[in-house]
Amino acid sequence: MIGKSISHYSITAKLGQGGMGEVYRAADTRLNRQVALKVLPQVFAKDEQRMARFEREARVLASLNHPNIASIYGLEESNGTRVLVMELVEGEDLSRRIARGPIPQEEALEIALQVAEALENAHEKGIVHRDLKPANVKVTAEGVVKVLDFGLAKAMAPAEMSSVNPSASDLADSPTMAPEGTVPGLILGTAAYMSPEQARGKPADKRADIWSFGVLLWEMLTGQSLFSGETITDVLAAIMTKEVSLEALPPSTSPSVRGLLMRCLRKDRRRRLPDIGSARLELQEVLAGASPGGEAPSMKVEEAVQAGGRRHRRERRAWVSAVLVLTGLCAFLVVRRLTEAPELRPAVHFVLDTPADLAFDDFSPSAVSPDGRSIAFVGAPPGGTAQLWIRRLEAPEIRALPGTEGAEAPFWSPDSESIAFIAERELRKLVLASGTIQRICSLPQADFNGGTWNGEGTIVFSAGGETSSLYSVSAGGGEAKPLMSHDKSRGETAHFDPEFLPDGQHIMFVVWSPKAENAGLHVASLQAPGERRRILPGRARSLYATSGHLLFVREGILLAQPFDPNRLMTTGEAVPIASAVGAWINDPNEGSFSVSKTGLVSWMSHVAANVRLDWVNREGKRIGTLGEPGRYGQIALSPDNRRVAAEVADADGRYDLWVIDAARGVASRLTTDPANERDRVWSPDSREILFSSDASGDQNLLLKGLQASEPAAPRPDGIGQTPGQRDIAEGWAHEGNTLLYMTFGPQERGLWALSLDGGGPPQALMKNRFGLDEPQVSPDGRWLAYMSTESGRYEVYVGPFRRRGESVRVST
Structure with missing residues (x-):
């Protein structure tokens, strides 16, 4: 050649x-x-x-x-x-460097940090390496790390395998790949660096890369192979059975690094470090100034604060941490800011048993009581109904709270004696001492979006979905009254996640607006709710900690930013205090955490941000995948079955539309502007997509062809441009060329049908204050199926479409 x-x-x-x-x-x-x-x-x-x-x-x-x-x-x-x-990457690969002996810790961590950053970038795009090993990592003369052959283990079929077992010296480069794509039961990757699930022939996700990253870091620090044997079979057996020992690490290895390795090298991937970004943060903290060895584990959080906020090194802070693992539920204890550095205390780790397979509600963050003694959360046992559970920290078990079936979104009274929650479209409270449940009020709009309770017995909450408003009501019961209106001059579309500040008179809340300069965390008072100021940009839910910080999540990292509640302004930069914090899958900034008056912070542990799209037959059997995993929202298959339109969220939780070729799995971006484009429906001929956009401040309907260069535009008849309301397309039926769409106003939802073949003005099918969602017309155009909360909870109904007759509830 x-x-x-x-x-x-x-x-x-x-x-x-x-x-x-x-x-x-x-x-x-x-x-x-x-x-x-x-x-x-x-x-x-x-x-x-x-x-x-x-x-x-x-x-x-x-x-x-x-x-x-x-x-x-x-x-x-x-x-x-x-x-x-x-x-072409010039430089030495890591396999040669490791062959000369152990790499000093600082140099090894610098290399590992750059590898982690490469993996993080790929994982964010849904790409998994699957064959990370020293030979695929090169270091240039300038110290720049380059990771090679990303994803090629999946992309390429195997070379012809020799029938003779390779020698032990060849095992680090022994490819064992699936002959026909990535399928269960066949192996992809390189033997010595495979995760246990790869070694068993199971599908690999990003956690396989995290395992390989752990092996890579271990070998850099020791200069030895972690898994070895005379044959590939021996190596795979060692991976699946041999317990990883840290005794071979140099004695000076940082405890933080040792802990990171153990989390990366857990054989059960459900217990493995879930995200390489957490490893990257850990390495940054160690490299920011931690000594190579001998530091107390309790210093870990202090190191995180110093690494994230080096400008504030003269401010002396101490943090004591307690990790509470509760089948994905964690707690982190933060003590008040001190004028003198206290005696350092070791971190406390303890595990709590929970009912088997208890499922947690992604939309209901855990709530720690103000006195820091209890944690409440929503969970459902297998086949059971979601309800409130409580764990008192001094007790050995958790327990379900009777009468709270169907509960959502718990939050505490200031005295820690009652829990407020949502059930059957009512705001209710449970008095813990007596076990009695009292109705506070009906929700004025469907879709609850956070509540807060002050010492004077006033509750402020948000309701109304993506057009949420704030309401106030007495904790003793009564009618909920609007607290403030959206400022249309600022493009405000929703108010979310209220939180009382310590004085009980000022409220923080999140404002949504397509105008970036007006969106973000704001503060207003009960006395003058119309007068508000912005504290922080972005859409992150924020809570106040009595240490004098605002806590919020960005991209899975829990941050603390100094805040003066008297001057209502931030007084310093945000610093990270915890990683791998869970968030709503479609909005990485909607963190699942809470904080007590005593400084105890609870959060749900991180869950994978990417969603895999599967093809499933009518028997419910998975028959294939579509494209690469991503941060998908709603999806829609075109009528000709050739394409899938998908909402994809960016790092800030804003959605664009992509179109995925069903045969090739290749995705093409359809919209690119900074507004949200959502709720897409296909035209019957599969040539156009109708969707909603909040670019104007309201949510209006726009029509667009499949060429990215073709501009989106309103329909010529002006349908879907209702002032002051959200317009959402729900379906476009071939029968009668009928468009089905909804309007969402402050107090009412409407369902409309419009014949696009000149059949007159839109026809109102339903107009009510109940939650109404997901209307669909049957293929023959005779029936309408929809969801409604008219019974107190969402149920499915079917009725005649544009014909006389009654609707029947079909869900049970």
Whole structure:
């Protein structure tokens, strides 16, 4: 091959060879640069099915653009030879560096940090490496780390395997890959760095990369192989059975690093570190100034504060931590800010038993009592109904609270003696001493979005979904009254997540607005609710801690920002105090946490942010996947079954529309503006998409073709532009070319049908104050199915569509 040319690439030298093909240095004669060419094995290149799959994967991998990831430039073919054109990375790979012996801790952590940043960038795009190992990590002369061959273990079929067992020296580079795609029961990856689930032939997700990252870091620090054996079978057996020991680590290894390794190398991936971003944060904290060894575990949070806020090193803070693991429920204890550094105390770790398989409600954060002695949360046992549960920290068990079936969104009274919650569209309270439940009020609108209770017996809550408003009511019961209205001049569309400040008169709340300068955390008083000021930008739910901080979550990191409740302003920069904090899957800033007056903070542990799209047959059996995992919201299959329209959230929780090719799994972006584009429906001919956008301040309907360059525009008849209301498209029936859409006003929801073939003005099908959602017309155009809360909870109803007759509840 040396001296030959493939397309405009002139091959000059051979760089290496592996199971995925030979690699050569080449000169790009068009762009005058050096590149690496991976020549695909002939058995692979001649297989059209494998090549088609590889090309799909390569297009996705080419989207990676990060300084620590070696780029893919393209695919080329010449005279039957197919090559992958990649960035040429000069430098030594880690396998050679490790072969010379242990890497000093600081140098090893610097390398690991850059590897973690590369993995984090890929994982955010739904891409898993699957074959992370020292040979796939290079360090340039300038100290820049480059991770190679991202995703190629999945994209490429196997090389021909020899029937002879390889020697132990070859095991670190022994590829064992599935012959036909990524399917259960077959193995992808390199033996010595496989996760236990990969070794068992199970599907791999990003947690497999976290395992391999742990092996990589362990080997850098020790200069040894973590898993070895005479054959590949021996290595796989060791991975599945051998307990990882930290005794081989240098004695000076930081306790934080030891803890990180143990969390990365847990064989049960459900207990493994769930996100590589948490590892990245941990490494940053250690590198920010922690001594190599000997520090007390209780210093971990103090290190986090120092790493995140080095400008405030002169301010002396002490943090005592307690981790409370409750089947995904965690607590973190933060003591008040002190003028003198107190005696350091060791961290306390304890595990609490919970009912088997208790499921937690993603939309109801756990609530720690103001006195810091109890935690309340919503959970449901298998096959059971969600209800309130409580765990008193001095007691050995949790218990269900009778009479709270169907409860959502608990929050405490200031004296910790009662819990308020939502059930059957009512705000209720449970008095713990007597067990009695009292009705406080009916919700004036469906969809509760947070409540808070002050010492004078006033409750302020948010209701109304994406057009939520704030209401106030006496905790003793009564009628809920609007507290403030949306400021239309500022483009305000919703008020969420109220929180009383210590004086019981000022309330923090989140304002939604398409105008970024007006959105964010605001504060107002009960006496003058119309006069409000912005405290923080963004949409993050925030709580006040008596240490003098605002707590909020951004991208899974719990942050503390100094705040003066008297001057109502922040007084310093935010610093991280915990990682891997759970959030609503479609909004990484809607953190699931709470804080007591004593400084106890509880949060739900992190859950994966990405969603996998599956094809399922009518028997409920999974028959395949669609595209790559992502932060998907609602999806819709086109009438011709060729495309899927999907809402995809960005890092700030704002949605754009993407279209995924059903045959190839390739996604194309349809909308790009900073507004939210959601609630998409296909035209009957599958050529257009109607969706709602909040770019104007209201949510209005826009129509767009499938070309990204084609602008979105309102319908010519002006339908879907109702002033002061949200307009949401729900369906577009082929029968009669009928558009089904809803309007959401402050007090009423309306369901409308419009014939687009000139059948007159829109017809109001329903107008009521109940929660109404997901209306769908049957394929023959005769029936309408919908969800409604007219019974007190969401039920499914079916009735005649545009014909006389009664609706019947069909759910049980």
